[in-house]
Amino acid sequence: MKPPPFAYTAPRTVDAALEALAEPGAKVLAGGQSLIPLLNMRLAAPARLVDINGVAGLGALEATAAGVRAGALVRHAAAGRSEGAARVQPLLRRAVRHVAHPAVRNRGTVVGSLAHADPAAELPAVLAVLGGAVEAASVRGRRTIPAGAFFAGPLEPALAPDELAVSAFFPAAPPRSGSAFAETSRRHGDYALAGVAVTVALGADGTVRSARAGYLGVGATPLVLDLTSVAAEGACAAAFARENVDPDGDVHASADYRRHLAGVLTDRALREATAEALAEARLDGPGARDGDGGGGGAA
Amino acid sequence: MTEETFEIVLTVNGVHRAARAPARRLLSDLLRHDLGLTGTHVGCEHGVCGCCTVLLDGEPVRSCLMFAVTASGRAVTTVEGLAGPDGRMSPVQQAFQDCHGLQCGFCTPGFLCTITAFLRDTPRPTDEEILEAVSGNLCRCTGYQNILRSVRRASDLMEES
Ligand SMILES: Cc1cc2nc3c(=O)[nH]c(=O)nc-3n(C[C@H](O)[C@H](O)[C@H](O)COP(=O)(O)OP(=O)(O)OC[C@H]3O[C@@H](n4cnc5c(N)ncnc54)[C@H](O)[C@@H]3O)c2cc1C
Ligand code: FES
Ligand code: FES
Numbered sequence: 001m002k003p004p005p006f007a008y009t010a011p012r013t014v015d016a017a018l019e020a021l022a023e024p025g026a027k028v029l030a031g032g033q034s035l036i037p038l039l040n041m042r043l044a045a046p047a048r049l050v051d052i053n054g055v056a057g058l059g060a061l062e063a064t065a066a067g068v069r070a071g072a073l074v075r076h077a078a079a080g081r082s083e084g085a086a087r088v089q090p091l092l093r094r095a096v097r098h099v100a101h102p103a104v105r106n107r108g109t110v111v112g113s114l115a116h117a118d119p120a121a122e123l124p125a126v127l128a129v130l131g132g133a134v135e136a137a138s139v140r141g142r143r144t145i146p147a148g149a150f151f152a153g154p155l156e157p158a159l160a161p162d163e164l165a166v167s168a169f170f171p172a173a174p175p176r177s178g179s180a181f182a183e184t185s186r187r188h189g190d191y192a193l194a195g196v197a198v199t200v201a202l203g204a205d206g207t208v209r210s211a212r213a214g215y216l217g218v219g220a221t222p223l224v225l226d227l228t229s230v231a232a233e234g235a236c237a238a239a240f241a242r243e244n245v246d247p248d249g250d251v252h253a254s255a256d257y258r259r260h261l262a263g264v265l266t267d268r269a270l271r272e273a274t275a276e277a278l279a280e281a282r283l284d285g286p287g288a289r290d291g292d293g294g295g296g297g298a299a
Numbered sequence: 300m301t302e303e304t305f306e307i308v309l310t311v312n313g314v315h316r317a318a319r320a321p322a323r324r325l326l327s328d329l330l331r332h333d334l335g336l337t338g339t340h341v342g343c344e345h346g347v348c349g350c351c352t353v354l355l356d357g358e359p360v361r362s363c364l365m366f367a368v369t370a371s372g373r374a375v376t377t378v379e380g381l382a383g384p385d386g387r388m389s390p391v392q393q394a395f396q397d398c399h400g401l402q403c404g405f406c407t408p409g410f411l412c413t414i415t416a417f418l419r420d421t422p423r424p425t426d427e428e429i430l431e432a433v434s435g436n437l438c439r440c441t442g443y444q445n446i447l448r449s450v451r452r453a454s455d456l457m458e459e460s
Contacts, residue, residue, distance in 0.1 A: 001344065005302050008322030008368065029369075036364045037345035039323070049322070053369050077358075101435025103352050103359040103413065188434045 003039035007048040011055055014137065014166065020050045021162045022139045028052055028164060030072060033100070033108035034116045058166065063088040067132070067171040072164065076105035076113070088172045091130065091179040091197055095122040098181065101189040111165050114150070117157045120191040120217045122183070124151055128222035129197045129214025132170045138163045151221035177201040178276025180269040183216070184261050186252065192217050193253040194261040196241075198269035200231060200277045208232040211270065218247040218262050227270060237270045238263035307371045311336065312380025322368045327351045329367035330377060338378040338408050342437075349436030352409035353377050359413045378408035381415060390456040391415050391449070400449030402440035409436050414450055423454060 011017040020026060025047030029035060038044040052058060058073040063084035070079055079085060080096035099105060099113065099122050113123045114134060127134075127147045134145045136159055145158055152158045159165060173179060183195025194217040203209040211231035215223040223245060230240045247258035302321045309316050311334060318333040325344075330336045330353070342348035344363045351363040354376035362375075381389045391414050394400065401407045410433065417424070417432040424432070429450045438446060 002325070002328070003323040005321065005323055007303070008305070008366075010368070029366075032364050032366070032369070033346060033361075036325075036366070040325075040344045040363070051366070051369055100346075101349070102417075102432065103349065103361055103435050104346055104364075106355075106358045107360050107365065188431075 001040055001042055003036070004042060004045045006039075006046055008051065009048065010051040010053070014055060014057060014164070017050055017052055017055050017164055018137060018139050018162070020048070021164055023048055026050050026161070028112075028115070030112035030115075031075065031108040033104050034112065034118070052164070060167075061085060065172060067169055068092060069167050069169045070110045071167045072109060072111040074110050076100070076108050076110060077102070079110050080105065089130070089170050090173060091126055091181060091199065092170055094179065094181040095126045095197060098122050098183055098185075098192065098195070104189075111168050114168055115157050115159060115165050117151050117153075117155050117221070118191070119154045119220055119222075120193075122181070122192070122195060122197075122216060125195065125214040125216040125222040126181075126197050127168060127170065128224050129199055129212050130171050132168060134159075134165050135167045135169070136160075136163045137166050142166075147222075148224075154220045173199070174201050176204075176277060176281040178273040178278070178280060180272035180276070182265040182269040182272075184265065194218050194247065194258045194265060196262065196265045196269050198227070198266070198273045200270070200273040202277050202281050206278070206281055208274075211273075213241065213266055213269070215245060215262060218245040218258055227266075231270060231274065236267075238267040241266035305368045305371070307367050309367075309370060309372075310374040312376055318367075320367055322366055324367045325363055326353070326365045326367045326370050326375070327362035330362060330375070333367075336377050336379055340405055340408050342405070347437070348406070349409040349413065350406055352412045352436065354412055354416055357416060357419075359416050376412065376415075378411050381411055389415065390460065391418065391453040394449040394453035394456055395446075398445050398449040398452050400441065400445045406436060406438040406440075410438070410446060414453065418450070418454055418457060422457060424450070 009020045027046035029049045029051045058071040060071045061074045062069045068085045068089050076096050076099050080093050086093040132147050134150050150158050179199045181197045183192035185192045197214045199212050201210045208231045211227035213225045230237050242259050242263040245262045247255050249255035304319045307318050327341050330339045340350040342350040346361045346364045352359050353362045
């Protein structure tokens with residue numbers, strides 16, 4: 001089908017975009033890889049689209065010691081390609097590889113994926129497990145929304161209708177840490193039935209200081225579980241995950257199957273992330289991290 | 300109510316083209332209906348099948364998931380633009396013919412555009428890289444094996460030339 005009519009503006013500056021978004025019924029058009037399918041299927045009919053693709057200053061991908069900041073026009077492909085980003089926070093590249101197919105990744109944006117807040121999407125789970133944040137702006141001012149408060153519900157970000165998400169921040173991996181991403185989908189590149197991003201950080205003595213898991217596909221919003229005591233005590237991570245997720249069943253998979261997957265994937269990702277953290281601890285030095293990170297991204 | 304229209308200028312297969320269309324005109328429809336380039340096929344219109352894949356400034360994108368007005372000012376390559384100026388088939392097209400990489404041909408324009416960009420960036424791909432590269436394109440006829448063979452053959456042809 002074809003999209004319904006809408007009014008269209010293509011501002012060149014962030015200020016002009018914010019002015020346009022202050023109009024009632026306005027909606028941001030970024031990569032269009034989620035919004036245009038909805039329009040084509042006539043599941044959405046916004047009065048006005050504010051096309052941000054020509055807005056100056058939203059395309060920066062900055063990797064610093066503190067973390068990775070992706071502007072609203074950083075495409076999935078660019079985020080996945082960046083060696084700087086992969087060095088600072090390898091989980092980003094590991095997760096982006098599972099987002100759709102290459103052609104979709106060439107248009108879809110990292111920030112758009114967060115703003116779309118699909119419960120089966122990879123990047124919201126990554127932002128959540130890392131404790132990242134989204135920077136939002138409107139004519140009323142700017143604010144930083146922490147990941148824990150950003151995902152209000154399925155397809156429901158904590159953004160006001162007049163707000164533009166200008167960037168997202170993914171904190172850096174600490175020293176002596178590892179991460180892994182694992183998911184299961186029916187077909188390569190499809191949205192996952194369930195998936196998990198795991199981070200593990202070791203103390204100077206080599207014991208587990210922190211272990212966290214961020215899930216997709218097992219709830220209405222990304223679920224974060226603290227695995228620290230499970231990992232430290234060598235308890236069964238799969239059983240812990242099964243007990244602590246509460247997925248819904250749908251046409252793609254039953255609730256039981258998703259619960260089972262959460263267990264298997266948690267076990268796999270925790271082992272991978274721990275192995276990487278141990279290897280990092282042996283190398284014991286900043287900058288020792290290899291950009292491609294080795295064992296990430298199973299299935 | 301008459302809908303507002305926009306002037307859209309594109310370089311399509313190296314040729315400057317202009318059209319007026321409403322903002323909701325998909326790039327796929329602009330190519331097919333306004334510019335008469337029906338080589339770009341449309342299957343699903345929600346990004347899944349890959350038939351409509353064209354190159355935007357050299358990178359594969361879904362033309363059904365982009366408004367033509369957003370693409371204005373940029374360069375688009377469609378399947379019509381892959382052959383040489385003398386009409387000789389490109390290595391990827393030649394390989395599809397050599398390896399029987401198509402049957403009905405509906406999916407073929409999307410595969411050809413996708414693979415053209417892929418082999419430009421990855422001239423000697425591994426089998427795994429080939430699978431990943433074509434994973435976003437669906438074919439209901441061939442069972443894919445001859446398409447994978449075509450990619451390997453195209454890579455050989457490009458190396459020979
Ligand atoms: C075939 C196919 C398969 C896919 N598979 C996956 C997958 O496996 N995993 C996955 O995560 N995603 C998948 N996607 C979706 C893809 O990742 C999208 O790119 C992403 O969800 C949305 O990003 P976008 O830039 O395209 O946003 P758009 O489609 O432009 O916008 C999506 C929504 O977010 C809002 N929005 C976007 N940017 C901003 C902003 N800066 N500020 C405020 N609001 C904003 C829009 O108003 C809209 O409501 C798939 C898409 C397709 C077509
Ligand atoms: S028609 Fe565009 S992906 Fe199917
Ligand atoms: S050749 Fe018929 S769909 Fe691929």
